[in-house]
Amino acid sequence: MISLDDAKAQLRVDFNDDDASIERYIAAAAAHLRRIGVDVDADPPSEDIDVAMLLLVGHFYGNREATTIGVSVEITPLGLDRLIAPHREHGI
Template sequence: MNLIDLALAKQHLRADGSDAEDEIIGVYLAAAQDAAEQFLGRKLYPEGTTLPAEDPNGLVMPASVKAAILLTLGHLYENREAVSVGNIVTEMPMGAERLLWPYRTDIGL
């Protein structure tokens, strides 16, 4: 289940109002959310949710995690292939990983 609404995802991507790319945007959105959960080592829950007793490590999604998922979505949407040819690429200093780090639980300390 995607925790971010497709309309917000399309707004972030500046995708046109058509539904021609809805399926692929949905795939990228699910992948971005999964990547965030894997990085955090925590399951994400929608805003306003009470964490279930069986998942005390879960996380009700804060705005910074939502922003990180949207940043990852944008990366997947703009870079649809495994390689980039003829481009100068620079990772942004306030990228998705930096937004996720404060919520990570399995850092091996």
């Protein structure tokens, strides 16, 4: 699981004003990955899952609104699916 400091380093945020929002984005990223069958609490932690979480946190932080006008919008950051694919639980 990534820390607030890890997320802030990824986001290049060196102030504390957005800490509560970033912590919510970390929790949301973890919850999303859990819902799709990824064990974000694996021991030892997986580096690619941590990177996937950082990508999601960056996406949530950079795209705070549900609607964006005048730009191309992607659903998830590039590479996210590839990072988590080996860690997803697949059912029949």
